[in-house]
Amino acid sequence: MVQPKTMGALLAEHPIFQGFDPEATEFLGGCASNHHFAFDEFLFRADQPAERFYLIRTGDVALELDMTGRKRLVIHTIHPGQIVGASWLLPPYRWRFDARALGDVRAFGIDATCLRNKCDANPDFGYAVFKRFLPLVAERLLATRMQLLDLYAPPVEVGAKLQA
Amino acid sequence: MPRSMAAPVWELGMEPVVYQVTGRHQELVDTVTLQMTPVDGPAMSFLPGQFTMMGLPGIGEIPVSISGSPNDGGPLTQTIRAVGKVSAAIAGLGVGDRLLMRGPFGEPWPVEEAVGRHLLIIAGGLGLAPVRPIVYWALANRGRLAGVELLYGARGPDYIPYGAQLLGWLASDRMTGSLIVDRHSDEWAGPVGPVTELIGRHATVDPAKTVAMVCGPEIMMRFVIQALEARGFADSDIWVSMERNMKCALGWCGHCQLGPVFVCRDGPVFRVDHVRNLMTQSEL
Ligand SMILES: Cc1cc2nc3c(=O)[nH]c(=O)nc-3n(C[C@H](O)[C@H](O)[C@H](O)COP(=O)(O)OP(=O)(O)OC[C@H]3O[C@@H](n4cnc5c(N)ncnc54)[C@H](O)[C@@H]3O)c2cc1C
Ligand code: FES
Numbered sequence: 001m002v003q004p005k006t007m008g009a010l011l012a013e014h015p016i017f018q019g020f021d022p023e024a025t026e027f028l029g030g031c032a033s034n035h036h037f038a039f040d041e042f043l044f045r046a047d048q049p050a051e052r053f054y055l056i057r058t059g060d061v062a063l064e065l066d067m068t069g070r071k072r073l074v075i076h077t078i079h080p081g082q083i084v085g086a087s088w089l090l091p092p093y094r095w096r097f098d099a100r101a102l103g104d105v106r107a108f109g110i111d112a113t114c115l116r117n118k119c120d121a122n123p124d125f126g127y128a129v130f131k132r133f134l135p136l137v138a139e140r141l142l143a144t145r146m147q148l149l150d151l152y153a154p155p156v157e158v159g160a161k162l163q164a
Numbered sequence: 165m166p167r168s169m170a171a172p173v174w175e176l177g178m179e180p181v182v183y184q185v186t187g188r189h190q191e192l193v194d195t196v197t198l199q200m201t202p203v204d205g206p207a208m209s210f211l212p213g214q215f216t217m218m219g220l221p222g223i224g225e226i227p228v229s230i231s232g233s234p235n236d237g238g239p240l241t242q243t244i245r246a247v248g249k250v251s252a253a254i255a256g257l258g259v260g261d262r263l264l265m266r267g268p269f270g271e272p273w274p275v276e277e278a279v280g281r282h283l284l285i286i287a288g289g290l291g292l293a294p295v296r297p298i299v300y301w302a303l304a305n306r307g308r309l310a311g312v313e314l315l316y317g318a319r320g321p322d323y324i325p326y327g328a329q330l331l332g333w334l335a336s337d338r339m340t341g342s343l344i345v346d347r348h349s350d351e352w353a354g355p356v357g358p359v360t361e362l363i364g365r366h367a368t369v370d371p372a373k374t375v376a377m378v379c380g381p382e383i384m385m386r387f388v389i390q391a392l393e394a395r396g397f398a399d400s401d402i403w404v405s406m407e408r409n410m411k412c413a414l415g416w417c418g419h420c421q422l423g424p425v426f427v428c429r430d431g432p433v434f435r436v437d438h439v440r441n442l443m444t445q446s447e448l
Pocket of ligand 2: 409410411413414417418419420421426427428429
């Protein structure tokens with residue numbers, strides 16, 4: 001009989017954990033669970049405790065802000081193979097943005113408290129986890145900086161407007 | 165002997181030809197695409213990546229890439245964003261108006277390098293104009309290429325030139341690609357983020373079998389080069405198109421000089437390993 005894959009084995013197939021030590025992935029699997037979100041459903045909301053972050057398997061997610069009195073502002077979109085949420089890493093462990101499903105989304109959820117406890121109890125594991133997550137955080141920081149640079153703005157902010 | 169000293173000036177593109185505007189399309193609020201034909205004789209032939217000096221007597225002359233198809237022998241097509249005196253005057257021309265044209269100038273995109281390989285085109289902002297002839301060429305030569313992919317980053321949904329054509333290309337089964345915008349607006353349902361995000365996600369392309377051609381603001385190109393390198397691309401497989409102020413476009417005046425190279429004559433298209441150290445330099 002074919003044995004169902006362990007959560008650790010499933011995590012090992014996700015791009016984020018490819019090449020990660022198999023024993024560590026199995027250990028991490030103890031904090032992971034499967035999740036499904038329908039279109040428009042929130043994975044998490046801004047200012048709520050950052051209890052669980054997600055590794056996207058299928059579907060797209062928008063990181064956005066609810067601009068009171070205006071429509072929602074999407075800051076960044078996240079796609080299969082990527083991770084949603086970094087605020088679980090550092091105090092005060094609260095989400096800064098909303099994360100909303102842009103379609104049917106399947107994801108692995110990682111219980112942040114469980115993971116932090118494992119990292120504290122096993123510093124080698126914790127170091128490996130942080131080495132895996134730090135580049136992702138750095139990548140997000142660079143992406144945000146690039147967006148802020150407004151690279152494609154006309155040399156003169158509002159170039160001459162032309163009559164059609 | 166350098167090319168610039170081998171022939172008399174009138175053979176070298178110093179003498180302008182009079183062109184007439186035959187078509188005008190408003191791409192964006194500050195950007196138009198003009199179609200132009202010479203008042204006498206056939207339109208110039210050109211290679212993808214080349215540019216012309218477009219001029220108006222008494223106003224000035226500016227370098228502008230050719231953004232039309234190199235295959236069809238039709239009118240000359242160029243896309244101009246109004247940023248200053250000369251570009252605004254040219255972008256303001258209407259059908260029937262005349263202007264002066266010199267060229268074509270510059271080293272083209274090395275499209276033949278992509279034969280038998282995957283061609284990855286990455287553009288940002290108005291950098292789509294100089295790579296558009298590559299797409300025309302690639303679609304006409306599709307059978308000789310392993311694949312064609314276009315990744316395009318724009319400021320926002322309202323800043324995407326050639327919109328309908330672009331969507332048609334991306335929806336066709338002859339090429340693949342994605343659009344991304346830095347800034348979201350309500351009518352946009354696509355990805356939001358910098359163009360480098362698309363490079364990370366398109367992990368199927370084998371860098372060893374791919375040639376990348378990149379065009380956009382220089383800072384964007386630097387980030388794109390780093391992202392391509394992180395994906396395993398060699399500098400020798402990445403090409404960029406650089407912009408510098410120009411006057412003669414013939415390698416004479418030094419206006420476009422960047423270290424040892426003249427962008428007008430040795431470029432604007434360069435292989436990254438040849439200009440790596442020059443890309444952070446401003447004009448001399
Ligand atoms: C090889 C090449 C190809 C080009 N292709 C195109 C094209 O297809 N379409 C197009 O619209 N423009 C293109 N340009 C840029 C175009 O030449 C300039 O926008 C134009 O020279 C500006 O002249 P101006 O008199 O209108 O404005 P200016 O008064 O000279 O400048 C107005 C503002 O634009 C800035 N500026 C000028 N030139 C550039 C530049 N090259 N890059 C960034 N900022 C600049 C100036 O710093 C100033 O802030 C190209 C330039 C080069 C070198
Ligand atoms: S523009 Fe004169 S040397 Fe290049």
